[in-house]
Every structure is written in C-alpha cells, then in structure tokens.
Amino acid sequence: MSEQKIPYKIYLDEKEIPTQWYNVRADMKNKPAPLLNPGTLQPMKPEELAPVFCEELVKQEMDDDTAYIPIPEEILNFYKMYRPSPLIRAYFLEKKLDTPAKIYYKFEGNNTSGSHKLNSAIAQAYYAKKQGLKGVTTETGAGQWGTALSMACSYFDLDCQVYMVKVSYEQKPFRREVMRTYGASVTPSPSETTNVGKAILKEHPGTTGSLGCAISEAVEAATSQEGYRYVLGSVLNQVLLHQSVIGLETKAALDKYNIEPDIIIGCAGGGSNLGGLISPFMGQKLRGEKDYRIIAVEPASCPSFTRGKYAYDFCDTGKVCPMAKMYTLGSGFIPSANHAGGLRYHGMSSILSQLYDDGFMEATSVEQTKVFEAAEQFARVEGILPAPESSHAIRVAIDEALRCKETGEEKTIVFGLTGTGYFDMVAYEKFHNKEMTDYIPTDEDLQKSFDTLPPQP
Numbered sequence: 079m080s081e082q083k084i085p086y087k088i089y090l091d092e093k094e095i096p097t098q099w100y101n102v103r104a105d106m107k108n109k110p111a112p113l114l115n116p117g118t119l120q121p122m123k124p125e126e127l128a129p130v131f132c133e134e135l136v137k138q139e140m141d142d143d144t145a146y147i148p149i150p151e152e153i154l155n156f157y158k159m160y161r162p163s164p165l166i167r168a169y170f171l172e173k174k175l176d177t178p179a180k181i182y183y184k185f186e187g188n189n190t191s192g193s194h195k196l197n198s199a200i201a202q203a204y205y206a207k208k209q210g211l212k213g214v215t216t217e218t219g220a221g222q223w224g225t226a227l228s229m230a231c232s233y234f235d236l237d238c239q240v241y242m243v244k245v246s247y248e249q250k251p252f253r254r255e256v257m258r259t260y261g262a263s264v265t266p267s268p269s270e271t272t273n274v275g276k277a278i279l280k281e282h283p284g285t286t287g288s289l290g291c292a293i294s295e296a297v298e299a300a301t302s303q304e305g306y307r308y309v310l311g312s313v314l315n316q317v318l319l320h321q322s323v324i325g326l327e328t329k330a331a332l333d334k335y336n337i338e339p340d341i342i343i344g345c346a347g348g349g350s351n352l353g354g355l356i357s358p359f360m361g362q363k364l365r366g367e368k369d370y371r372i373i374a375v376e377p378a379s380c381p382s383f384t385r386g387k388y389a390y391d392f393c394d395t396g397k398v399c400p401m402a403k404m405y406t407l408g409s410g411f412i413p414s415a416n417h418a419g420g421l422r423y424h425g426m427s428s429i430l431s432q433l434y435d436d437g438f439m440e441a442t443s444v445e446q447t448k449v450f451e452a453a454e455q456f457a458r459v460e461g462i463l464p465a466p467e468s469s470h471a472i473r474v475a476i477d478e479a480l481r482c483k484e485t486g487e488e489k490t491i492v493f494g495l496t497g498t499g500y501f502d503m504v505a506y507e508k509f510h511n512k513e514m515t516d517y518i519p520t521d522e523d524l525q526k527s528f529d530t531l532p533p534q535p
C-alpha cells in the first residue's frame with residue numbers, strides 16, 4: 079500500500095464498532111493478583127464485593143478466563159454517539175519533526191466529557207440500571223471521570239453523586255458545572271457528609287483533599303444508601319475491559335491499511351486507557367504471534383511503575399476498599415502539584431502491573447515542562463489542544479520519532495491521545511508564564527510513603 083493511500087484520518091464505519099470487549103487476562107499465563115479482604119487477607123469473594131459494586135461488574139472484575147464479552151446493545155447504541163473514534167496519521171507532526179517515523183494517534187477526545195472515560199462510564203451506568211439501582215457514587219480528581227459518569231447516568235436516568243477532591247472543586251468550577259448540567263450532585267471532599275470525611279477533617283483540618291480520601295467517602299456513601307453502588311473510573315479490571323474498545327478499533331483501522339505498529343505508547347494514571355489501547359496487541363504478544371514495544375508514560379512527580387514497589391496496597395486513604403497488588407507508591411503518597419490531575423493516583427492497574435513485572439511492557443517517566451513543550455508543539459501542527467495527561471504520550475512519541483531521525487529507521491508509532499485540554503488552561507497559563515515547576519520526589523519522600531504499605535500477605 080503506497081503512503082499516499084493512507085488518509086489523514088482513518089475512520090471506521092459505524093457497523094465496525096467492536097461488538098465484544100476483549101479481556102486480555104484470558105491470554106495471560108500469570109493472572110493479575112486477586113483483590114484481598116483487608117481484614118482476613120483472603121481473596122475477596124463475589125458476595126463480599128456485591129454491597130459495593132454492581133453484580134455484573136463484579137463478574138467482569140473476577141473473570142480471568144473469558145476472552146470476549148459481548149457489548150450489550152444499549153451500550154453499543156450510546157457508543158454510536160461518538161464512536162468509532164478516528165485514528166489519525168500525524169502527517170503534519172512528522173513533517174515538522176522531519177522524521178522518517180510514521181506516527182498515528184487514536185483520538186478519544188471527541189465527546190463532551192473530553193476523554194476516553196466515557197467508554198467505561200456508560201457501561202457501568204448500564205449495569206447499575208439493569209440491576210434496578212437508584213444511583214451510583216464516585217470520586218473525581220480533575221473532573222474528567224465525574225463528567226463522563228454524569229453524562230452516562232443522565233442517559234439512563236440514574237442519580238449520580240460525585241465526591242470531588244476539594245482543591246479541584248474550587249479550582250475547576252467549570253468542570254463542576256458541566257457535571258451539574260448533566261444532573262449530578264457534586265460534593266467537595268473531604269466533607270462532613272460521611273464518617274470517613276469527618277474523621278479525615280478532624281485529623282487534617284484545612285486539607286484540600288486527595289483522590290484516596292474522595293474514594294473512601296464515595297464508597298461509604300454507596301454502602302450507606304439503599305439502592306446505591308460505587309463505581310470507579312480506572313485501575314479496576316472491568317474498566318480495562320471496557321476500554322479495550324479503543325484498542326480493538328485501533329487495530330481494525332490499522333489492519334484496513336495493513337499497517338504494523340512497532341511501538342505503542344500511552345499515558346498511565348491508573349492504567350485504563352493504556353490497558354485498553356494495548357489489549358489486542360498485547361494479546362498477540364502473549365500468544366506469541368507478534369511482538370511490539372509497548373511503553374507506559376507516567377509523570378516524574380508520580381512514578382508508580384518506574385519507582386514504585388510491586389506489592390499489595392490499599393486503594394484509598396480511609397482503607398475501606400479491598401487491597402490490590404500493584405505497582406504503588408504507597409496509599410499515603412501525596413504527589414506534588416502536577417497539572418495532569420488524571421495521573422496522580424498512587425497505584426496502577428493490577429493487569430498492567432503483572433504484565434510490566436513479567437517484562438511484556440516498558441515504562442518511562444517524563445517531567446511536566448517537557449510534557450507541555452510537547453503539547454504545544456503538537457497543538458500548533460495537528461490542531462488538537464491535548465489534555466496534559468495525553469501529552470505525556472505525545473512527549474514520548476515525539477522523542478521516539480526524533481530517535482528515528484537520528485538512526486534513519488522508519489518505525490511506525492501509535493499513541494493514545496486520550497482527551498482534550500480545554501479545562502486545563504490554568505496549567506497551560508503556568509507553562510506560558512514559566513511558572514511551572516518539576517518537582518520530582520526524592521528517595522526519602524518515597525520511603526516515607528512506602529512505610530505506609532501494609533504487611534504483605
């Protein structure tokens with residue numbers, strides 16, 4: 079296939095939206111470690127998870143064997159509002175970099191919530207509705223997940239209660255108002271509405287909150303109200319499963335033009351977009367059919383993969399959630415100001431953690447100012463204003479393309495462009511005013527939070 083024949087945007091037809099999610103765990107020899115009950119240190123049983131999560135989602139969470147899971151028709155119909163998402167050939171960026179590399183990106187920012195998170199939000203809302211629930215509770219940091227979930231809940235007429243990290247609640251009023259437009263109620267966390275919130279406020283008066291606190295509050299709110307369950311926008315196996323729609327579409331688009339990627343890159347917060355993007359490619363790799371370089375990119379300020387420990391840890395500050403085995407910085411870790419709010423979680427998906435530990439993927443960390451340099455360079459030639467989170471992947475894609483320029487290699491690079499950055503203009507402003515700092519935790523900082531790791535089973 080000659081180069082010219084590859085269009086700027088490779089669109090799939092509506093009929094080509096995948097009708098099944100792909101569960102990469104089915105092809106993993108070493109399965110991800112199970113969630114543990116923090117009291118007994120035994121694997122969580124479905125009946126122990128049922129008061130917290132929707133029934134069908136518990137099944138998906140624990141299913142390590144079924145490779146393909148059909149996507150219910152109502153979810154497929156919703157996907158049609160904004161999917162298939164385009165796979166874009168970055169011709170303009172390639173030209174600007176003067177690289178022989180061929181760069182493609184899968185753009186997930188084409189919906190009002192502005193990120194890939196809607197792919198899982200709609201699935202989780204659907205299963206809650208199907209179970210006859212009244213509503214769901216959740217936490218949100220920067221606000222992308224809360225926005226996506228409020229859109230999904232309004233579609234299914236479910237109540238949506240969002241605990242938003244207080245500092246974001248105050249600094250990102252527009253996100254908050256988008257959520258309220260879709261009917262969600264938004265509470266700054268920590269709050270006086272839960273026991274765990276009250277306890278945290280008593281211990282740390284004036285705290286501006288963290289994702290870990292907000293999770294504890296949302297879980298308590300779900301378990302203390304009749305007809306409510308808790309939903310989470312990343313990290314969990316079920317979320318990676320739903321996000322496999324990204325990778326399946328990417329693969330279908332590449333296959334149309336017989337394009338074989340060499341390198342696949344994604345940013346990693348809790349691991350859901352990266353896990354989704356790489357799933358079908360990782361499946362081929364695990365089955366020994368193909369080989370790809372797969373790179374997770376994280377902020378140097380919150381380096382779970384590159385400097386974390388692979389251990390069982392708490393998922394939240396209040397320690398009300400099950401324990402997960404993952405690359406973690408310790409649940410007591412509070413990252414310094416980093417504007418990529420979606421990449422500030424202390425842990426990483428158990429699936430990706432196992433794959434990384436087994437050597438099936440690489441990880442690298444990048445500094446904030448370098449990320450915004452890449453974001454701006456990208457925006458100026460490709461037109462899209464990228465989210466700071468997504469720009470971590472752009473940074474490494476550009477670096478790999480520049481390496482190709484040195485060596486003359488014509489590598490094919492695919493990266494995930496997870497969202498748009500319209501709500502992150504304060505961060506862009508700091509970058510433009512040269513007020514952005516790159517705080518990298520010292521080994522001592524990290525040791526302090528590793529000391530909060532629980533005794534290992």
Ligand SMILES: *Cc1c(COP(=O)(O)O)cnc(C)c1O
Pocket residue numbers: 192193194195222223311312313345346347348349350351352420421465467468496497498
């Ligand atoms: C939440 C978010 C991320 C990071 O979350 P993952 O679960 O690691 O994918 C990345 N990009 C955007 C735009 C986000 O909103």
